Amino acid sequence: MSTLAQKKGFGATIWDYLTTVDHKKIAILYLIAGGFFFLVGGLEAMFIRVQLAVPNNDFVSAGLYNEILTMHGTTMIFLAAMPLVFAFMNAIMPLQIGARDVAFPFLNSLGFWLFFFGGVFLNLSWFLGGAPDAGWTSYASLSLASEGHGIDFYVLGLQISGAGTLIGGINFLVTIINMRAPGMTYMRMPMFTWATFVTSALILFAFPPLTIGLFLMLFDRMFGANFFDPTMGGNTIIWEHFFWIFGHPEVYILILPAFGIFSEIFAIFSRKRLFGYSSMVFATVLIGFLGFMVWAHHMFTTGMGPIANAIFAVATMAIAVPTGIKIFNWLFTMWGGSIQFTTPMMYAVAFIPSFTMGGVTGVMLASAAQDYQYHDSYFVVAHFHYVIVGGVVFALLAGTHLYWPKMFGTMLNEKMGKWTFWLFLIGFHLTFFIQHFLGLWGMPRRIFTFNEGQGLDAANAVSTVGAFFMAVSTIILLINIIMTSIKNEKVGSDPWGDGRTLEWAIPSPPPFYNFKQLPLVRGLDALWIEKMEGKKGMTPAEPLGDIHMPNNSIIPFVMSSGLFVAAFGAMYHADEGNTWGIPVLIIGLLITLGSMLVRSVKDDHGYHIHKEELVDDDDKGVKA
Amino acid sequence: MTNEQLNSGNPKVDIEYRRKKNAEEMRYQIITFALMIFLTLVAFVAVGYEGFSASFAVPFILVLAFVQVAFQLYYFMHMSHKGHEAPALFLYSGVFVGFITVLAFMTVIWW
Known part of the structure; x- marks a missing residue:
């Protein structure tokens, strides 16, 4: 054994994770950070439901309620769903295409730490004078009027974490274009890799509008500009357009990886090739394309005029077509398959009707004339929770169960997994189904309480009960994770027994160099092809040779922390009598620029794992 | 790509072919370069000439700008390869x- 597999102390492990550039460890970091923010956002959701459980409740005040609902949305979208999606893309995509890492390991680490510091910065607002309170959309007329520093935390925090996301997206694009194993053509890529590819392209084009919008907001709030202030010749609608040009692709950024995860699950647990693979690819690309032409359906009531409304309404409804293609392909994948109802498969099966219901209300909302009735009511709340929870969260939970063995080398308990599933499914429908009707009965969204005797009491109580089901389900999942980690029963490379793609051909967890020899890919579902021909594993595409690896680096951490410091300076410098704001801003930027300089001038060629070390390192001994 | 280095040591490299290709490439670049200068002059004239109103000159120079960008990308940054x-x-x-x-x-x- 070489220096590679030493037992490490606690401090050394922490240092290892702070400096790691390994895509699998960064995936674990994303999973932990995203999981933590998911719990924070879930707690905020519970506060919302408790406040609304009975009429005229005073569990939280009106102002605090605004902060909680804003932070619930912002946290769940930017700090929970996005990083959890990134966790799976990082952990699985390079393995699926037969790569040893992503194209830019250093940038991968930088992307994570930017996201992390942005998220921490945003959540520090709770302790530093109040969280943002203008909704996750932060419409300019509200947010410019918001007092205190809440919105500043939103703007700066999202700016930093958004940069991290953009870096991650570009990294995945380059990886998929350049680093596929021999024989892995575009039309042999697993569906999850395709989803990652299209998602990354969406990130590439959707995040710059957000960055610009946030910059304009930053200058309006902190440096005396007036882009969004109509009394000074600005226009508040500009923010809405920028936000939704980003915001609509953003929901596809979340749902496409979910589709990818489910496509893998349906194929694995039906023991069948994914039905209509090429039409799935086509549908994914088409959804990504159409996603950029529909943003204004969030703004039907701003007065764009009937022609614009009609165009955006028709474009929106068109998206139902590729989505429908996908739904039918999944059903046909199951048809005639030898189906196993494992925990991931149960999520996948429950996802189809749940998500379709969200899709149908989406088409209802897309009809501009009807939208005037639904706008800003609980019907909208019900709709987007059906697509985001019924689609994305189901996929994340399913993916957690499916890929846990690949990421950690041990299986989550199936029995507890099924408890989690059933409680979550029941709780989810109990919470959100009734909210469609609350909206139709006239309950506006984002209100902190309602009066007795308006016909809203019973339905709100039901909705709150459902939320507790989901909370219990999440707690069971946590217990499951803790128990599984303590037991730590190691599993082999293909713990589900029916793995089809390359990630199931290597040990769980994979060695840090992933593939000793790059595999030769002979078709779609590369591992399944070899299995069907009676082979044990993949045929190597190259002789055993030295493997070039990148060195670990603390620079991404330092670089991101500089922006974190600078954000405090930018935020507080505008306060009356503040003297330290500008110096802190400059110090923070100097830390960032200095570490960029160090990175530029210092040569870091990485190191090689020598052939001799790989030869006697047989696959039985798993290292990480 | 045609602009690859010739020091590969590979005996099969057809230097004659490469040379012809490069000459052809060079000719295109010079033609494009001349055209670009010409278009720039046209743009200046369009703005400077009294007879053209702004409603003609602005779209006109925008069109010229697009042509210039295309030349730049395809002939100088090799996107045609x-x-x-x-x-x-x-x-x-x-x-x-x-x-x-x-x-x-x-x-x-x-x-």
């Missing part, structure tokens, strides 16, 4: 997204 499909795809997607953003801002935002 093989192996540039992915960058081209992403470039055009970016242009498309930028275009509909500007279009929307000019049409559906009321002031």
Whole structure:
């Protein structure tokens, strides 16, 4: 054994994770950070439901309620769903295409730490004078009027974490274009890799509008500009357009990886090739394309005029077509398959009707004339929770169960997994189904309480009960994770027994160099092809040779922390009598620029794992 | 790609062919360069000439600008060569997204 597999102390492990550039460890970091923010956002959701459980409740005040609902949305979208999606893309995509890492390991680490510091910065607002309170959309007329520093935390925090996301997206694009194993053509890529590819392209084009919008907001709030202030010749609608040009692709950024995860699950647990693979690819690309032409359906009531409304309404409804293609392909994948109802498969099966219901209300909302009735009511709340929870969260939970063995080398308990599933499914429908009707009965969204005797009491109580089901389900999942980690029963490379793609051909967890020899890919579902021909594993595409690896680096951490410091300076410098704001801003930027300089001038060629070390390192001994 | 280095040591490299290709490439570049200078002059004249109103001159020089960008990308940055499909795809997607953003801002935002 070489220096590679030493037992490490606690401090050394922490240092290892702070400096790691390994895509699998960064995936674990994303999973932990995203999981933590998911719990924070879930707690905020519970506060919302408790406040609304009975009429005229005073569990939280009106102002605090605004902060909680804003932070619930912002946290769940930017700090929970996005990083959890990134966790799976990082952990699985390079393995699926037969790569040893992503194209830019250093940038991968930088992307994570930017996201992390942005998220921490945003959540520090709770302790530093109040969280943002203008909704996750932060419409300019509200947010410019918001007092205190809440919105500043939103703007700066999202700016930093958004940069991290953009870096991650570009990294995945380059990886998929350049680093596929021999024989892995575009039309042999697993569906999850395709989803990652299209998602990354969406990130590439959707995040710059957000960055610009946030910059304009930053200058309006902190440096005396007036882009969004109509009394000074600005226009508040500009923010809405920028936000939704980003915001609509953003929901596809979340749902496409979910589709990818489910496509893998349906194929694995039906023991069948994914039905209509090429039409799935086509549908994914088409959804990504159409996603950029529909943003204004969030703004039907701003007065764009009937022609614009009609165009955006028709474009929106068109998206139902590729989505429908996908739904039918999944059903046909199951048809005639030898189906196993494992925990991931149960999520996948429950996802189809749940998500379709969200899709149908989406088409209802897309009809501009009807939208005037639904706008800003609980019907909208019900709709987007059906697509985001019924689609994305189901996929994340399913993916957690499916890929846990690949990421950690041990299986989550199936029995507890099924408890989690059933409680979550029941709780989810109990919470959100009734909210469609609350909206139709006239309950506006984002209100902190309602009066007795308006016909809203019973339905709100039901909705709150459902939320507790989901909370219990999440707690069971946590217990499951803790128990599984303590037991730590190691599993082999293909713990589900029916793995089809390359990630199931290597040990769980994979060695840090992933593939000793790059595999030769002979078709779609590369591992399944070899299995069907009676082979044990993949045929190597190259002789055993030295493997070039990148060195670990603390620079991404330092670089991101500089922006974190600078954000405090930018935020507080505008306060009356503040003297330290500008110096802190400059110090923070100097830390960032200095570490960029160090990175530029210092040569870091990485190191090689020598052939001799790989030869006697047989696959039985798993290292990480 | 035609602009690859010739020091590969591979005896099969057809130096004659490469030389011809490079000469051809060079001719295109010089033609394009001359055209670009000409177009720039045209743009200046269009703005400077009294007879053209702003409603003609502005769209006209915008068209010229697009032509210039295309020349730049295809003849000087070698996008016409093989192996540039992915960058081209992403470039055009970016242009498309930028275009509909500007279009929307000019049409559906009321002031």
